[in-house]
Amino acid sequence: AQSVTQLGSHVSVSEGALVLLRCNYSSSVPPYLFWYVQYPNQGLQLLLKYTSAATLVKGINGFEAEFKKSETSFHLTKPSAHMSDAAEYFCAVSASAGNMLTFGGGTRLMVKP
């Protein structure tokens, strides 16, 4: 069984500040991990994914995430927030086969001018 926990349903940062969105997972098998972003009234868009090639994963729009097996974490970061980053962010896990995604509850990122 797989599960994902996203700490903080709402995160607020100032423009230019560091963005840190937390994700912890549990999986009985080596996982694949994903971060998706959802803008209002739109579907989900992939930001980045971990597939065991490298523990530090770089994605689109300046985001990156680090896979830490010992902490079962896959936190999302961005050095400097932009107003356009305001959206809902979802962490998801899938097993090595089958590809069923299990999502966390989401974190709404708000960026203050």
Add this chain to the structure above:
Amino acid sequence: EAGVAQSPRYKIIEKRQSVAFWCNPISGHATLYWYQQILGQGPKLLIQFQNNGVVDDSQLPKDRFSAERLKGVDSTLKIQPAKLEDSAVYLCASSFRGEGNNEQFFGPGTRLTVL
């Protein structure tokens, strides 16, 4: 490249009525998924198809929900009869193959309101 298409975008019905949603995946994608996203929550998988066969429908409420992908391309999801708790966004996604590291591409969703 065209993305995943869904229709309608919005639907309002009364409880006990029936409703159907349509999804056209990205061309060439063998795997198709339907997710339910209740307001304030992450998406939850309802059903996964590989071509026209069902891979996983363990979380589909089969007493009222049904889905088909007859020719291995388009898919429809039906709810009959609808309940208030079915109010949600229904997302369709597709991937090239149903493997764990494959990216899933999502459509814009259908927002269902049950009154």
